Amino acid sequence: MGAMALSIKSIWACSIAAQLIVLFLLISKENFRKVPFFSTYVCLNLGQAGSVLVLLIFPWMSSQSFTTYAWVSECVTLLAQALATTEILAIVLRPYAGIRGLGWRVLAVTSSFVIVVAVLVGRGHTALEGWFELNRGYHLTFATALILCLLLIRYYSIRVPSAYKMILAGFCLNSCVEVLVNTVIQLLFHKGFAALATTWQFLTTLSFVVVLGIWVVALRKPFPADERQMASLLDSDYQRLSPEINEQLRLLNEKLLRLWKLEARSH
C-alpha cells in the first residue's frame, strides 16, 4: 500500500474522471430513473475508488486491513454489478415473458455448472490467492451467463436498444478481461504478487476505463421510452397478434410442444 506507480495513478485518475462523466450523463439525461440499480452501481464504484484513494493517500490502516477492505468493497460493487445487469436484462426481456422464464432456467443451470468448475479449478493457499480465485470465479460465471442471455436474445431476434446493448457489452468485456488477467497472473504467481500487482492493477483498470468509454457513448442520449414492444410487433408479421391473444399463443405453445416432441422422437 506504499507509493503507487505513476501509470497506476494516471489510469485511476482516468477511471474516476470517466465514472464522473457516466454519473453526470445518468443524471443529466435522467436515465437514472430507468436504471436505478445501474446508477447505484456507478455510485458504489465511484465511492469505492474514492475511499481506496483516500486510504492510499492517508494510510492509517494496516496493509492487511486495507487489502481486506479493498476486496470486501469489491464484493459489494460486484453484487451491484449483478443487480444492474439483471435490471437491464429485465428491461430488455420485459415484453417477452416466455423467453425471460426460459432464460432464467438456462442461466440457473449454466451458472451452477460454471461455479462448480471455478471451485474445482481453484487452488488458493493464501488469502490473497483466495480473493483472486473468488473474483475470477464470479467474473467467469457472470460473463458466461451474460453471453448466454445475449445469445438467447439474438436467437429469438429480440431487438435490444443500442444503449442497453452497449452497457451489457461493457459488463461482459470487463468480466472477460478480468478472467484473462486474473488467470494469467495466477499462472505467473510463482514470481510473487508484489511483482505483478502493478501490471494487474493497470490492466484491470484500463479495461474498466475502456468499458466506461463505451458507457459514455451509450449514455449520451436518453434511454428510449418503453415502445420497444410496439416496434418489435411492427417489424414482424405478427403485429396482428395483439396481447389479447397471448393466451391463445400459450395454447398453441402447448400444441407445438407435443408436435415437437413427436418430431424429436422421429429424428
Place this chain on the structure above:
Amino acid sequence: MNLALLILCGFAVLLLILLIGVLRDPRRLENSDGGSSISEEPARRHVTYFPQVRQSMAAMAAEDLAFLSAKGSRRLIRRVRKERQRIALTYLTCLRDDFMKLWRLARVIASLSPQVAVAQEIARFRLGMVFILRYEMVRLEFLFGFSPLPELSSLSETVSRLALRLETAMKDVGERAALAAKLGSSLDGRDMNTP
C-alpha cells in the same frame, strides 16, 4: 493445474469471440439466411416444386446420359450435367430459405408466447441443426457431382412437415383470435341491449 488455467484462458477468449459475434448487426445475418421477412411468406413454398425437380433429375438419369454420350458431344454432356447441378443447387437454396423462414416463424411464435418450454425449444433447435447439417451434406454432394435424390427427398419431407405444422398452428391461432373477437363483440352487444 496449469492446463486447467490455460483452459480458463481459452474459455475467456472464447467468451470474447462470442461477445463480438453476438453484438454484430442482426439485420446483416437476416439478409443472408433467408433474404426476406416473415411477411413475404410465399403462398406456395419451393418445397411443392419437388416433384417437378425430381422429374427433371430423373429424366436425366444414367441411361439418358449414356444415350447423350453415344449420340452427342462431350461438351453437351458436360453442359447437361452442369445444368442439372445448377437446378438442384438452386432448388436446395430455395429449400433452405423456406426452412429458415419457417424456423424464424416458430421462434417468433415462441418469443410472443407467455410460456416457453425448454424441451420444445431444444427440440426445435435440434431440428434446425439437423437441417443445417443435412443441407450442407446434400449441397456438398451436389457440388461434387452426385445427385442424392433420397437425401433431397428426406430434406423436403422435413420442410413439408414443419410447414404443415406451422400452417395448421397459425390457422388455429387465427381462428381462435377471430372467435375471441367475435365473442367479445357479441358480449358487448348484449351489454348494450341490457336495460
